[in-house]
């Protein structure tokens with residue numbers, strides 16, 4: 001193991017050798033050298049409670065012993081062949097994904113990332129339907145490639161290049177900032193109905209697919225109302241449009257009650273994409289669909305590292321661990337405890353304008369009494385929390401949402417620590433924000 005570099009030197013080398021778009025969360029970043037369970041450690045040995053899980057990825061805790069061992073065993077046995085050779089781990093993983101996915105989703109294409117999974121999903125939907133156009137939602141994030149960044153409506157993550165053709169956007173279900181100026185008690189799901197308006201006014205009337213995150217992650221834990229996806233699916237079925245649920249953040253028990261986020265809305269997607277929590281940190285992604293959809297795409301396809309034995313064996317171990325350690329139950333219980341704690345904190349700090357999410361995918365939007373986003377204050381809270389030993393994320397179109405998405409294994413005691421540190425940061429920031 002190489003000895004950690006000097007923090008300042010590392011920062012300078014990073015600036016010199018890594019492209020500038022790869023930004024850091026902190027203005028004064030620690031050098032992270034070790035992870036264990038829900039904790040990270042910097043080069044001085046300082047411990048941090050990780051409430052962001054490497055951007056919603058370390059689902060079962062850092063360096064989980066069983067999973068690490070499975071990775072090492074596979075690494076020592078066989079690392080790579082590519083998909084043109086027959087190996088067992090990829091098949092084991094595909095079978096496992098079929099077992100845990102809703103309905104008849106049972107044929108997978110394994111990738112290295114969420115971006116690639118979304119690329120594969122759109123490609124499959126286009127081939128299967130013989131159509132081209134795709135609907136995505138405002139405030140969405142779907143990845144980094146040309147197509148995935150075109151599907152991304154959040155302008156902070158869209159490069160200034162000619163977008164891919166055939167992508168249109170519907171209003172999203174953002175109740176705190178309802179695009180139709182309604183409130184949950186006087187709305188009739190105008191956001192869901194907007195999908196029909198978009199099909200009729202911005203497409204040929206025959207789009208291939210619609211892609212949506214059940215809870216928008218980068219968008220800031222934006223959580224649609226209970227009947228939203230049912231109404232959307234009804235509209236899509238009327239027009240013969242395939243529904244792709246992007247489960248890159250909401251998958252693998254993150255929302256507590258269900259293995260996949262979309263099941264919270266009682267809706268069956270035609271295609272699902274996943275990544276992040278599936279590998280607990282190892283690069284992996286997947287697209288899964290129904291046999292009738294998959295079987296329409298018979299032309300050969302490959303992803304050199306997709307389905308490689310090491311990532312696949314690791315992912316199987318991750319799924320087994322989520323089930324064996326009953327981490328979804330934990331996400332429900334501890335998630336509700338955290339949500340209640342945040343709502344309690346909200347009573348003392350009016351800048352916590354909206355507290356939302358499900359399970360252990362929660363967000364707190366900071367805004368003033370006129371709903372002006374408190375961007376600088378959010379960044380300050382995130383930085384102060386780190387200085388006080390707790391790692392939380394930030395997101396949303398204006399960078400004004402605190403994102404809390406820890407490993408599913410955290411305890412109520414960890415939540416108490418997080419809330420205490422949040423309170424401390426909010427006390428400082430609220431004084432400045434409120435005057």
Ligand SMILES: Cc1ncc(COP(=O)(O)O)c(C=O)c1O
Pocket residue numbers: 112113114115116118141142143144213217218246247248249275276285
């Ligand atoms: C919902 C969603 N989809 C897709 C992606 C892209 O995944 P990756 O970064 O693995 O390519 C992300 C990444 O944050 C995401 O949050």
